[in-house]
Amino acid sequence: MHSPMQRKQAPMRKKGIAIMKMKFRNLKIHQKILFSNTILFIIPCLILSICLFYFMQRKGNIQLNESRLVILRQIDENLEDIFEEIVPFSNYFICNTDINKIISRDSYPSGFQEMNALKEIRNYFSNSRIIYSNLDYNIQILGFNGKNYSLEDMGETTITYPDIEKIKKESWYPALQECSSAIRYIPAYRSEELQKASQESIIYAVKLIKNLNSGREVALLSIEIDQTLIQELFARGMNPHNPQFFIMDETGKIFSSTQEDLVGKNISLDTYIHKLTENSYGYFPARINGVLSQVCFVTNRTTGWKLVMYDEQKGLGWANNQMIILILSISVLYLLLTVLMSFYNSKYISTPVQKLKSDMDIAEKGNLSVRATIESEDEFGELGKQFNSMLNTIENLITELEEKEEEQRTLELNALQAQINPHFLYNTLASIRFLIEMDMPEKADESLVALVKLLRRTFSESRKLITVKEELSAVENYLILMCNRYQGTFEWDISVEKEAEECLIPRISIQPLVENSISHGFCSKTETGHIQITGSICGEDVIIRVIDDGIGGDSTKIQQMIDQGLGIRKTEQFNGVGVRNVHERLRLFFGEHYGLSVSNIQPEGICINIRIPLHYIPEHGQYEKSKKERL
Template sequence: MKTARSYNWWSYIVDMSMERKLFLVFLLIITLPLSFISVISFKSYSASIQANTIAYSEKLIDQMMDSIDDYIEDMKRISSMPAYVNEIKQNLIRSNRYYEQKQSMEGRAGTAAVAPGDMDLLLSIQRGIEENISFINNIKRGTNSVYIFDSYGNGYYSAKDGGVRLDLKQSYTYWSGQTQDSGGEATLLGTQAYTSNLQSTRYAFTVVRKILDGLWKPVGLIAVEANFSNLETQVAELDKVTHGKSVIVDQSGKVIYDSDQKLLTADISRSALFQSAAGSSGSFYDTVSGKDRLNIYSSSSKTNWKVIISIPVDELTHGVKLTRNATIGATLIIIVLALIISIILSFALTKPLTRMIQLMKRVQGGDLDVTFRVKRRDEIGLLGHQFNRMLARIRQLIQDIYRMEEQKKEAELQALQSQINPHFIYNTLESIRMTAEINDDTDAADMISILGKLLRYSTSDVSGWTTMKQELLYVRNYVELLGCRYPGRFELMIDVPDALGDYSMIKLVFQPIIENAAYHGLDDTKPQMHLSITCEHTEQKLLFHIRDDGCGMDQITLDKLNQRLRHDAPPKKSINGGIGMINVHQRIRLHYGPAYGIQVFSTPGEGTDVILSLPLREAERR
């Protein structure tokens, strides 16, 4: 009982008008989702904001880390420049050689005064290296200082903004120790505090690399130092967007940078914040000073540095209540407006469909002279356009059927004209033949006998079918009759496979072409005309070549003939009442389709080739 009742409701909905269905769809699609959203928005909005914040913050962190990675990669490329600047390596080799000799002399003599020539050499080395350092130092924006040391720890530099380390000896000792096993690869060192020559404490991270000569022996060390201006800008932008605080640490837990700059160079590896940020990326919640925080972190695969940003939860849920109230009010307003709009749209959409249904009913009643007025280019407009094209095509097809039927009847009537009183003609010809034999005129008797055969074949069942063997026999009889009239002037050669002897075909397709060649292509300058019928086949057609070596046709006549064949021009009745080449072409197309027919090729003075195409398997077609 319940199933039947459900079926009745479903049937009622299915049978509803399109306008009511659209209204119902709009009502369900708009009202239910909006009502559902207004009910659960307060519970889900907070979680949604936090999830979006995590995804967005991770994306911002990844972008910042990519920027920092690119910046460090540029520093590494800068540190590799001495390997390509031969002047720097040569000056370092000279500096090493000088201090090696100096240590040797000091070892022998205890102390040694610096000679004027040695001072000039040192100044030349220093000037050469510092000029190259000044060039390198200006390549990358954001680098603070570039230092180059020889193997004995003697430093050369050209600092930006006057910020130069005062503890170069200690820095060299630390840097050379960190690159002891690095070969010629660049080494990234974390944030260090140092005192500059301006008596201020500064912080920087450094890329150091050994400088090797052509034999891969170390000749010095380069240190590319960056200040925090680049990190300060990017971290400040990140904190501004997320309303949080950020800290950047290396893989050992040493702080590279933090938003408040209170933890610089500090080790936080034992803190709960660092230990909770396990893995390459993720998020977690914690509580600090009684306030909940959302912590989001992500790591760089190149430097293994990790960015941790802490966002107060209160900042995330600040607008939830306001949004909830605004959502409820907006939902009610939207539902009312949606119902009004759905009524208007359902009427606007169904009105042209109703108009088209009315036109279809008129077409069903036989009125094909209707037109759907297309006003728009949407789907309904396209449907109306196709409806108009369909009606135009139907009208055209009806006209084509009428025209084809008229042409078929006309062709059959022209062929039937030769059937006027056939028995009277047969009897008359037979009486004449008997009279000729009685008078011993055998030639006339033979001609009359052949003519009787031709007449009997052409006038018996004209609209019916015949076989290839009978059709070719008819052609032979016709050429034999021509030979009686014009002795020795015509020679016929037929090369058609015997397997096609039972091939079913329409009558009178070869003889009119042979007749056309004999009467219009005969060349009086040649003693004999050769006529031939050969056959070839493709995958779908039989192609018969009816050739003659007569006078041929000029190009203008040939073009006119082929044009009439292509455009399916109506056949014209010849003077003697025979069936012409155009008639044969049209009969073939009417029986077999537009893919078959006649095509003519001719060369003046050489002859004509008529290609007649028929279906390969006519038996299957029938």
């Protein structure tokens, strides 16, 4: 049930809507377009402004945090560089046999010998300053025999050494014994004894020294890393916003920081600890000392410590003001575009239609070169694109009809070439298996290597033309396979002039001729056959001959079959499919003057001649591109 007030307001709303409709109908067309476009643009403009504000702020925070991670990773890499340079520095003392002998001795017969040992140690320390002049670390060797040595102990000052027995009782020492072959890095706060040597050290690199002969532990090596060095790493990551840094160990305790009041404190909130420990790197908002900050962190891969950068979230007010100015500017621009587009649509909407109609009249008269001018990306622009696409399709169809015959011929030749490979592959694999079964691993290995090279050349090669030298390399692999398959059936020899080897030839041009000699020339021959491949220059051409002393054949009929495609009997030395394929491809590439010719060899045998040009410039992309890729 509606209340009396609601029943009274309903007719008033209907009357107001009717008045607005009437006023809108009375507007002129350009006023209607202006009013409609303004309403339609204001709402998207507001939505776009809000989205822009949100996404730009979000993207800005992500980019800022990613840049902070880059800084942290660089600091971490610098810290890793310090750890890496400590390794050879420590090995200089640990792997030195003289030092090892001195610190392994429990006692000396006389004080003189003990002084000589100390002098020798000091000499090594002095030499280390020269060899590792770029490293400024103090190193101490705390012997289990009670003898201690330091890089700073040159007899001029008194050095306070830690008590090695007390060190053995500290909490970190058992872990060092478990992994005695590696350097372990510990924060200074974890060892009260090591801090006696230097209050400036923040990290200690410690390692147990063992006797090189017996393997017993004889001393503890300690290398001091000063706080100033770590602060220098932090200083390199500073920027105008002055972010702060600290290093937290696996227990959650901060032992180094650009803010001194944080040193020695533990991260108290479990939420922050969880975020820092569950991932190796990342960023999240947090409150540090009561101030809202953005925290970024990475994990050092050597120690597992967390390198943390935090920066107060300040300066956002100015950023918001800039964003508001940007959004207002975009809104004003949208309003201006609305007005301009309204006038444009009302006055010039018919212009693209008239231009398109004129272009269609020209095309109708037979001039297919005409193209519509695309001035916009609206429906009229799409019509123009479709019109241009239609004319392009008509021209392409005409071109395709002209190229169809040549393309079909090429596809047929490619199909013939593809038919050769499967049968050959199956037989070759069977022959390799036979060699293995016959306990001929050398032959099987030779065949397998030749097969791999041949298949790589056949299936990985994208060039249509290759050098004669490359083709002969493939043929040689093929002959190796056939010799191992038909052992004792034939012998072969290849002799080609050096200059002829660099000429271009369609790939898989010689192999079918060799295959023909093996499969048909020697099929009924009882004696060992011979195949000879020669290559020589004849004027402006190169003649490659494949000669065998097989069962022979009628060279006239074979030549007729090659030229005209007529079949011959299988008992003769010839298989027309592969050889005619070679002949057709040679003529297709080089012209009618080139191809195959056949002649008889007395008393038995046949010679197939391949004629190719000495100097041939391939079409663009046939050879030169692949040649550059190989180089």
